[in-house]
Amino acid sequence: MKTLQAQVPDILIEEVNELAEKQNASVDQIVSLALAAQVSAWRTRESIASRAHRVDWQKVDEILARVPDVPAQPGDDLSETEALKQVPVAKPKKARVPKRPFSETEELKQHLLASDAKFAELAETHSRYEKRLSELAALHNRSTEVQTEEATLKKKKLFLKDQMELILRRYKEQTTGH
Numbered sequence: 001m002k003t004l005q006a007q008v009p010d011i012l013i014e015e016v017n018e019l020a021e022k023q024n025a026s027v028d029q030i031v032s033l034a035l036a037a038q039v040s041a042w043r044t045r046e047s048i049a050s051r052a053h054r055v056d057w058q059k060v061d062e063i064l065a066r067v068p069d070v071p072a073q074p075g076d077d078l079s080e081t082e083a084l085k086q087v088p089v090a091k092p093k094k095a096r097v098p099k100r101p102f103s104e105t106e107e108l109k110q111h112l113l114a115s116d117a118k119f120a121e122l123a124e125t126h127s128r129y130e131k132r133l134s135e136l137a138a139l140h141n142r143s144t145e146v147q148t149e150e151a152t153l154k155k156k157k158l159f160l161k162d163q164m165e166l167i168l169r170r171y172k173e174q175t176t177g178h
Helices: 012-025 027-055 056-064 084-085 106-115 117-136 142-176
Strands: none
Touching: 012 027, 012 142, 106 117, 106 142, 117 142
């Protein structure tokens, strides 16, 4: 094993120290695990991107078109993921349920922004993160702290987007019966 020296923002050092204490582990162990996880994530992302470029989407569509649209057999249906269960979705009020399913995702987003407080809150936070990322991108001299903040905001923004997508999906299921 080798020793690695790195300049790390003070706030990140504090977080690592707290985590090491909570996990009853050394700072070296926490940093090694985090570094291994990040390297693995980068490699996985590169592998997926490489595979995505080789996909023949027309062929995928042809294959999926052959799949019959029937309900799953008992025992084959998938239960909702834990993430779906954790995201609260406001049940649509009778007066607000459209008479037809939403044909456009953008129309559904606008409806949820007006009718679902949780969705609106997620969208507002997502927008704030996007604005801050734009501010950071405009900086010419980007310190390690700025780069760390940028990476953190990108992850938080992606998490919010995933939560918003879950709400969209659940609302579509409620209003269309699918």
